Amino acid sequence: MILALLIWAITIITMALFVSGKWDFPFGASSHAATVDHQYYITLVICGVIFFLAQMALGWVVLRYRDRGKAHYSHGNNKLELLWTLATAVLFIALNVMGQRVWADLRFQGAAPGAVQIEVYGQQFVWNIRYAGPDGKFGRTDARLMSDSAGNPLGIDPADPDGRDDVVVPTMAVPVNRPVQLLLHAKDVTHSFFVRELRIKQDAVPGMAIPMHFTPTRIGNYEVACAELCGLGHYKMRSLLAVLSEEDYQKWLQERAP
């Protein structure tokens, strides 16, 4: 009896914690955030209902059929079996299909034309962000030229004129309401670029250049966290991402021109 009450209590407390609003997603600051959040909340409702019904049923059978001196002899019921198999299958697959659209929009296509192009380089335990500068072209890089101590962490080739106006900074700024395309690199081990408010996360893998795009919709400063274990300083591999007005963004870029 205590067991049934305990299972019910745990169920209610768990659900209360999730809907308390005390622990929730931060506000969404990108154009796709609403659809991701929608999918999350739908899943939360569906899981919440199944969770409630399953735990309540478990508590109820424990309570109802405790030590009552006799049991019903039955090996099951094929109709019921088929019913709940189909119901679960339809529900799970439908939920899944609903969520595919936003994924496809984010990952199957590149950014819209005219997107701001930014390169992101992860290394133990800092992020370096590169902008192409006024010429709109990234200079050639070479791993052999990479040197933090010489002030060239990305190994930009000084012989390439395209690279002379490239901007390399430890934090990122993007203009609001314009599509942004990031190209993620890693110099040493795998890192992951995660910004909660923008609902973006993507691993940066050595040997790969991985694109990711989003459109920021809300001006503000957001923390960038590393989300893939990268070594002893993983917990402090932090950067900042500022979403600025177009005007402030241009000013920000100019202030950092080499």
Next chain:
Amino acid sequence: MPEAARTQVEHPAHAAPAGFIRKYIFSLDHKVIGTQYFFLALFSVFVGIILSVLMRFHLVWPQAAIPGLGALAPTGAAGGVMTPEFYLSLMTIHGTIMVFFVLTTAPQGGFGNYFLPIQIGAADMAFPVLNMLSFWITFVGLIVLLAAFVVSGGAPLSGWTAYPPLSAIGQIAGPGQGTGQTLWILSIALFTVASVLGALNFIVTTIDLRAPGMSMMRLPLTVWAWFITAILGLLAFSVLLAAGILLLLDRMAGTSFFIPAGLVVNDQMLLNHQGGSPLLWQHLFWFFGHPEVYIAILPGMGAVSQILSTFARKPIFGYRAMVYALMGIGFLGFMVWGHHMFMSGMSPYSALVFSVMTMAIGVPSAIKTFNWIGTLWGGNIQFTTAMLFAIGFVSLFVTGGLSGLFLAQPSVDIYFHDTYFVVGHFHMIMGVAAIFGIFAATYFWFPKMYGRMMNEGWGKLHFWITFVGVYAIFTPMHLLGVVGSPRRYSQFTEYDFLKPLAGVHEFITIAAFITATAQVVFLFNLFYSIWKGRKAEINPWHCTTLEWTVPSPPPHDNFGGRPPTVYHGAYEYSVPDAKADYLMQTDAARLPALKH
């Protein structure tokens, strides 16, 4: 083959050994080997728990000294204050020891070894020498793993998943990535060899050594679970072994399976590597790693089915559906590994397929849950400690399974991947649900193993604290994930958005201290009962399966050279008009015609 034509394959009998060493150390008896596995896992789980308690302490009080730790780990925790790398090495060994040496070892190597042969009416495993070798290779694997703590640089910090390049490029990637990481790979390689040998043994034994009348569809669900787990183990561990060898070659022989060209680590360029793919490791690892989750949980499902049916005094609801669900989970388990890699840079198109397959695997899991509740429905439930843990398992399995629905969707996983939501999810389901399966099995089979009863009062105390405790530890972790807290951070001092979560972490840590301490009740009960417990009858639970027909503990060759004959399925409880409320599998009495 038709049942009548089936005869038991002649078994290579081995005489009962006389000397202490052959009887208890290098024994060929599956029961001794099963017990050895069980105690190896018991030792490992307490090491793993201590590591996790140290981790929880550091997460909440990163600057505080732990008395005595400075003496044990003079480099990693000088003066008792842990370094970030020491935290990560605790995390790596915690994960590795729990996944391999506890969750894989106790349910399969331990209980599977002990009870599979008896439950099918065999005198021993098909290959007793191989069985002994499996255990001792596992034992060496554990020693090699723990040795990583004492070598220069300490234990590796790359987690139980050991992603390259972090795990492939040696000391330059961090302390512990030198000798410590090499020992980790060797330990895992040994473990996989042992597991493959063990899996072969389980498969052959189940197919060849069943007693007359023990058709596949009369097997207890425990045997089905061990059998399917063995098939998963055979296929999955072989791949991990191959991956481990490739990783070792990258480290020791200058190959580049996982290391691409142009790596610049700590301002030094690695010149000798090119053409490798870090993602290749992730594919190979998770091709093993996802089935591994089921390797950990399926035997628990088997034990829980057996225990629920026994103490509800009712046949299992939908035996065939349960068998097919086990097969379905095993089969689909090999097609979902990519859901660990949605954010890894693999093709986003493949994410769709992996995602649908992952949702699909939820279906057989749901069938099992429905059938467990269906088994309890209309029962006459006896609340033994084993039953409490079995019911607790169902509750945890539901909770942990449902949080998987979030992670299975790539669009939602963008947010949750590598956050505490994942930590909460997998601890709930493959951690504590599987551990509840092990506890249930321990309380259930102890009387058979030692001929004595465990104390039910202490057992129940253990259950209540642990059941509330694990929910108190792991539910809040989901909330941390909802806020976006990344996992594998050694402290939460660097981010503004993580600072308000300190209270939640404190709560989790305190809950973990209490729950971990309560396990002493279990230890005491276990060891006290081995020597001082009340004497057990042959069949104290009035259970139907074959192990309850032999003395406790069973003699060396289990059935005294006379294999039993089996007349019906494993879960005939409360049969109408029967003289007792259970019908042993060996009882020739006829069953009433089935109607639903």
